Amino acid sequence: MAPLLELRDFHVRRGSTPVVHGLSLAIEAGEVLVLAGRNGAGKTSLLEGIAGLHSTQGELRCAGRDLAGTSARQRLRAGIALCAEGRSLFSEMTVRDNLVLGGYLWRRAEAERRAQSFMTRFSLLAQRQAQKAGSMSGGEQQLLAVCRALMSNPRVLLLDEPTAGLAPRWREDIAGLVRSLVEPGEAAVVLVDDNLEFALGLADRIVGLSGGREAFRLSRADRPTPASILAGLLEFEQRASAVNGRVHV
Amino acid sequence: MSRPERVVLGLAVALAAVGVIAPASFLTDLVGAACVTGIFVLSWIVFCGPTRELSFGHSLFVGVSGYLGGLLQVRLAWNPWAALLAGGLAGAALGAGVASLTFRHRGLYFSMVTMALQLAFYRSLFLASSWLGGEEGIIGVRALAGSRMALYAISATALVVLSVAASRFLQSRTGLLLGATGQDESLARSLGADVPRLRLRGLALSGALAGLGGALAVLTQGQASAELASDLVSVRILLLAIAGGLWSLPGGLVSTFAFQSLQALLFGRVRYDALIYTGLLLGVVLIFPRGLVPGRPRWMKRVLSPPLPREGKGQEGETRGAVEAAAPRHVEGLALRGIEVRFGGVQALAGVSFELPRGEAVGVIGPNGAGKTTLLNVIAGHRRHDAGEIRWGGRSLGKLEAAARARLGVRKTHQQVISFPELTLEEHLAVARAAGSKGFGAAAADPELAQLLEACGGEAAALVPLGELPPAAARMAEVAMALAAPPELLLVDEPFAALSGREVDAVCAALLALQRRGVTMIVVEHRLHELFRLVSEVVVMDQGRVIARRPPEEVLRDPAVLAAYGVGEEKESA
Amino acid sequence: MISQLLTYCTELLVLTLARGSLYALIAVGFALVFGAGRVLNLFHGGFFLLGSYLAFFYSGMALPLQDAPRMAMVTLLAAATVGGIGFVYFWAFLRRYVGRQIQLMVVGVVANLVTAQGFSAWYGTQAAYVAPIVPGTIQVGSAQVLRQQILIVCLAIVLFPALGWLLRHTRMGRAIQAVAQDARGARLVGIRPEAVLGTTVALAAMLAGLAGALAAPVLVVSPSLWTFALLKSFTIVILGGIGSLRGTLIASYALGAVEVVGISLVGEAWAELIAVVIAVVALALRPRGVVNEQA
Numbered sequence A: 001m002a003p004l005l006e007l008r009d010f011h012v013r014r015g016s017t018p019v020v021h022g023l024s025l026a027i028e029a030g031e032v033l034v035l036a037g038r039n040g041a042g043k044t045s046l047l048e049g050i051a052g053l054h055s056t057q058g059e060l061r062c063a064g065r066d067l068a069g070t071s072a073r074q075r076l077r078a079g080i081a082l083c084a085e086g087r088s089l090f091s092e093m094t095v096r097d098n099l100v101l102g103g104y105l106w107r108r109a110e111a112e113r114r115a116q117s118f119m120t121r122f123s124l125l126a127q128r129q130a131q132k133a134g135s136m137s138g139g140e141q142q143l144l145a146v147c148r149a150l151m152s153n154p155r156v157l158l159l160d161e162p163t164a165g166l167a168p169r170w171r172e173d174i175a176g177l178v179r180s181l182v183e184p185g186e187a188a189v190v191l192v193d194d195n196l197e198f199a200l201g202l203a204d205r206i207v208g209l210s211g212g213r214e215a216f217r218l219s220r221a222d223r224p225t226p227a228s229i230l231a232g233l234l235e236f237e238q239r240a241s242a243v244n245g246r247v248h249v
Numbered sequence B: 001m002s003r004p005e006r007v008v009l010g011l012a013v014a015l016a017a018v019g020v021i022a023p024a025s026f027l028t029d030l031v032g033a034a035c036v037t038g039i040f041v042l043s044w045i046v047f048c049g050p051t052r053e054l055s056f057g058h059s060l061f062v063g064v065s066g067y068l069g070g071l072l073q074v075r076l077a078w079n080p081w082a083a084l085l086a087g088g089l090a091g092a093a094l095g096a097g098v099a100s101l102t103f104r105h106r107g108l109y110f111s112m113v114t115m116a117l118q119l120a121f122y123r124s125l126f127l128a129s130s131w132l133g134g135e136e137g138i139i140g141v142r143a144l145a146g147s148r149m150a151l152y153a154i155s156a157t158a159l160v161v162l163s164v165a166a167s168r169f170l171q172s173r174t175g176l177l178l179g180a181t182g183q184d185e186s187l188a189r190s191l192g193a194d195v196p197r198l199r200l201r202g203l204a205l206s207g208a209l210a211g212l213g214g215a216l217a218v219l220t221q222g223q224a225s226a227e228l229a230s231d232l233v234s235v236r237i238l239l240l241a242i243a244g245g246l247w248s249l250p251g252g253l254v255s256t257f258a259f260q261s262l263q264a265l266l267f268g269r270v271r272y273d274a275l276i277y278t279g280l281l282l283g284v285v286l287i288f289p290r291g292l293v294p295g296r297p298r299w300m301k302r303v304l305s306p307p308l309p310r311e312g313k314g315q316e317g318e319t320r321g322a323v324e325a326a327a328p329r330h331v332e333g334l335a336l337r338g339i340e341v342r343f344g345g346v347q348a349l350a351g352v353s354f355e356l357p358r359g360e361a362v363g364v365i366g367p368n369g370a371g372k373t374t375l376l377n378v379i380a381g382h383r384r385h386d387a388g389e390i391r392w393g394g395r396s397l398g399k400l401e402a403a404a405r406a407r408l409g410v411r412k413t414h415q416q417v418i419s420f421p422e423l424t425l426e427e428h429l430a431v432a433r434a435a436g437s438k439g440f441g442a443a444a445a446d447p448e449l450a451q452l453l454e455a456c457g458g459e460a461a462a463l464v465p466l467g468e469l470p471p472a473a474a475r476m477a478e479v480a481m482a483l484a485a486p487p488e489l490l491l492v493d494e495p496f497a498a499l500s501g502r503e504v505d506a507v508c509a510a511l512l513a514l515q516r517r518g519v520t521m522i523v524v525e526h527r528l529h530e531l532f533r534l535v536s537e538v539v540v541m542d543q544g545r546v547i548a549r550r551p552p553e554e555v556l557r558d559p560a561v562l563a564a565y566g567v568g569e570e571k572e573s574a
Numbered sequence C: 001m002i003s004q005l006l007t008y009c010t011e012l013l014v015l016t017l018a019r020g021s022l023y024a025l026i027a028v029g030f031a032l033v034f035g036a037g038r039v040l041n042l043f044h045g046g047f048f049l050l051g052s053y054l055a056f057f058y059s060g061m062a063l064p065l066q067d068a069p070r071m072a073m074v075t076l077l078a079a080a081t082v083g084g085i086g087f088v089y090f091w092a093f094l095r096r097y098v099g100r101q102i103q104l105m106v107v108g109v110v111a112n113l114v115t116a117q118g119f120s121a122w123y124g125t126q127a128a129y130v131a132p133i134v135p136g137t138i139q140v141g142s143a144q145v146l147r148q149q150i151l152i153v154c155l156a157i158v159l160f161p162a163l164g165w166l167l168r169h170t171r172m173g174r175a176i177q178a179v180a181q182d183a184r185g186a187r188l189v190g191i192r193p194e195a196v197l198g199t200t201v202a203l204a205a206m207l208a209g210l211a212g213a214l215a216a217p218v219l220v221v222s223p224s225l226w227t228f229a230l231l232k233s234f235t236i237v238i239l240g241g242i243g244s245l246r247g248t249l250i251a252s253y254a255l256g257a258v259e260v261v262g263i264s265l266v267g268e269a270w271a272e273l274i275a276v277v278i279a280v281v282a283l284a285l286r287p288r289g290v291v292n293e294q295a
Helices: A043-051 A072-077 A095-102 A108-121 A123-127 A138-150 A168-182 A196-202 A226-248 B003-021 B026-051 B058-076 B080-101 B108-127 B148-171 B173-183 B185-190 B195-221 B231-243 B249-266 B273-287 B372-380 B402-407 B425-434 B447-456 B458-462 B471-484 B501-516 B528-534 B559-565 C002-037 C044-059 C067-092 C101-123 C147-169 C171-181 C183-188 C193-215 C225-240 C245-266 C268-285
Strands: A005-014 A017-027 A032-036 A055-062 A080-083 A156-160 A188-192 A205-210 A213-219 B334-343 B346-356 B361-365 B387-392 B410-412 B489-493 B520-524 B537-542 B545-550 C137-140 C143-146
Touching: A005 A043, A017 A043, A017 A213, A032 A043, A032 A196, A043 A055, A043 A072, A043 A080, A043 A156, A043 A188, A072 A080, A072 C183, A080 A138, A095 A108, A095 A138, A095 C171, A108 A123, A123 A138, A138 A156, A138 A168, A156 A168, A168 A188, A168 A196, A188 A196, A196 A226, A205 A226, A213 A226, B003 B026, B003 B148, B003 B249, B026 B058, B026 B148, B026 B173, B026 B195, B026 B231, B026 B249, B058 B080, B058 B108, B058 B195, B058 B231, B080 B108, B080 B195, B080 C268, B108 B231, B108 C225, B108 C268, B148 B173, B148 B195, B148 B249, B173 B185, B173 B195, B173 B425, B185 B195, B185 B402, B231 B249, B231 B273, B231 C101, B249 B273, B273 C101, B334 B372, B346 B372, B346 B387, B346 B545, B361 B372, B361 B528, B372 B402, B372 B410, B372 B489, B372 B520, B402 B410, B425 B458, B425 B471, B447 B458, B447 B471, B447 B501, B471 B501, B489 B501, B501 B520, B501 B528, B520 B528, B537 B559, B545 B559, C002 C044, C002 C137, C002 C143, C002 C147, C002 C171, C002 C193, C002 C225, C002 C245, C044 C067, C044 C101, C044 C193, C044 C225, C067 C193, C101 C225, C137 C147, C143 C147, C147 C171, C147 C193, C147 C245, C171 C183, C171 C193, C183 C193, C193 C225, C225 C245, C225 C268, C245 C268
Parallel strands: A032 A188, A032 A205, A080 A156, A156 A188, B361 B520, B361 B537, B410 B489, B489 B520
Antiparallel strands: A005 A017, A005 A055, A205 A213, B334 B346, B334 B387, B537 B545, C137 C143
């Protein structure tokens, strides 16, 4: 069976700066892939590139469909949704409006119905539904942002730093959402999170990134720990800097 | 002689030649008028060039000064030269006034405000027509001189003299810093640049030039017409300046003479000559977005920066060297008491207190979201704190903004890559020195500086705009700026992020050299191995609090620290 | 004494409402476009000018209606035409320069100059007379107010709540708001900011055209009228910010009030200039951080 999301020799540019250089990945339905790496390794750029926010080169397929060169809207239609770093909520709109707008590509009644189902699931969102999104706490906003991304009923959810700055209780809610999305075996999640404990708890596979390139791969069978991830990155960086050294001379 | 000055010399020779070849002719009238337009364009470039603002209202200065000069001459029978001078002064005052009005307006808002003021003044001219003569304006102004040739000589001389003045300004300390603020205002502020004051000076000069030009136009033509203050003049000034080479002084002069000759050719021969002229200018601006004479404005080059250090080999600063007694140790160091910061519903800092004596270096570590960067931002003045007190050298910093703290010697490097993208590394160092960060001991041609520049790509890279170099170079440039103009307290936020081996060594050596010179330092860094080379103590933060303070070798054995990191294992990767 | 004061206040109020309603009609579209794409559409003044001249042009055409219905028809036709021009202007020119501020603004202002020159070549710089929909004046205190101005006030009372409803409840209205609040977020939920901006520009053009056609009998229609519309739009956006319809409306009526009071104190000539300066100072004093490094 073809993988759900497939990248081949995938490049991302931010403005005129190349930030991801020729990455190849295949993600199966039902799995959580974690991208690990330091600040500036290209994780966020990769997710935004997949979602269609930056110009990209190379092959991108979702469920067998070729998405190279398509717009963010077309990728959302194809089932790729990004919950972006910094959340990008509509801060002057109500919680309810934010959710409903998450289903912008659906018919209004359907979007309302789905929004209602999220509010039934998280009573907090129902309590806050008439409040402006910008007036909520960081954790509440993050929960809303993840739910908004899920409103489009994606097959691939790209989650960027969902737990940044959150108290532990929120991590459980977000982890629960991720698990319930992948468990039926229909959808997949690509997760970037600085909190490795949290990320490793969900990960089926881990791909390390360094300088916009793949540094290593680990699967659940490797029993990854923060230390082994660090070791993987260090080893890659040493090899890379050895090569760089030669180039400089 | 710099390039702008060579251009001005060439211009002077050409203008004199015109005067000799065809004295008192159609040609001198034409070139004389072009000279006045050239002064308008100069005045635009002097402010909008460095700051990258788009003023849509320069005809306000031209019009106000022109009318004032005309009125003074006609109504009060002033000497025309006194009226000219008054026009210049009025332009300067108006420029200073507009700068104070717009001290918070940048970009689109600045464009809008300048255009709004100009439009309002222009419309008022018509409404106050009993007083200002409406469309006709003020007529019967006595000219500066009787003969055509003398008027030509005055206009040409004025253009040459004012070009030199403009070019000198752009190469001065103020011009350089104004240029830096136009590239990245927050970086310039964090270096200590007093942005409102710089803009005030720049706009006052710009207004003075435009005012002199406006008064000159009235006092050579013998009348002040409303057209002088019109939006058409504003737009022409802007288009000529942009068409000339996007904020380049010589380019502006070239395009002025080219298009003014064109206008003279068109005038009276074709219908809609004004439309064709404006359309052609627009075409140039749209088709050549970088102008007719493209190229980076070079005026900032080699202004204040001494030549780069070319000699000397980098020292291997492997461990923290002994602090040389450069720091005035009797002066109080940094003292934080109960610092609290909240944003949204999150308590980012929940009562942080610690002290740091002068000349010491401390590292700050902690899980993500612990509040490390927020702490540095609060000390540097980039973020307000909600409660608590910050003192440096016995002085409370709480009320001061970032630039003022930088002038007191408290500086922070940025976590994200940030630079003046169109300036070279050399110019970055010049800006750092010019911004006047207080510090002790002027920077010499350090071996560490040489090592840093070498890591950036060496001499060749030093002459390339930083925006064209990889992000690592910009990160190293921030450290290099600290070396070039050492602060007293340096707050370093993740200096090694996205750097590779050799670059890390160079940054390490530079930071150690600063410490040897007595700079007090707080370093936030995830890479513990490198961090421990730099600091004598490590402060551990978690959830907005300080939970431990230990020497590097002990810190990872502290149970509280391990608990904060969750698994009893240091989590280095981020 | 008290009755005199009361009359004076009523007079000020009516004059303020008359001015403010027209200004709001002009500036709302400008503010919407500025919000939706951080696009400073300087051709907005041209939209207003087009509205006025098209009303003049259409009122000279043979229409099967007479008097009030005829002029209402002319007004609506002018507004619709300007809306169409705005749509074409966006897709033909403006779209290319979104994100390139210099070109964007230069194109806008040159488009104004060209339009103005075009009309002065066609009709000359003398004032063009357009008949009002409702002729005549009413007396408020010592002031004469045109019935057409009262019509504009009434229209504003109906139009702005309706516009607010559209922005809150229709798909396109919500998309406009979404793009204004977070353009990246809008792209993430499947909104195409460019299409939204195009529609916003067309809507803004239609409103400005409507304002121009309605104001044609009130003002002196001449080619320099675009400066009037642009100046009011600037002042209102500077004063009211770009956040909300409400801010724009408040700023519009505030500007009207400042001008009415200013005119009674210093006269017509300098009231406008003073109003601009007040708006600029108000924005400068509004406490707002200038340099904020996000942690």
